[in-house]
Amino acid sequence: MAITTTTESSSSSSQLNIVQNECNSYPTTNVLFGFGAGIALIILLLLVNLIVMLSKKRS
Structure with a gap:
């Protein structure tokens, strides 16, 4: 029983490391x-909305 739990925890931690590596390798320039x-x-869009509102107020 103890051996299976340790192997499960080690496999889950390796999966977490893989996910973290994928997130770190993702280019930050595309995100920015x-x-x-x-x-x-x-x-x-906010500027267009303001212009339309101002034009409606004047008329």
């Missing part, structure tokens, strides 16, 4: 570029 593009799109 996607994050920046998303923020830019949100700001652009």
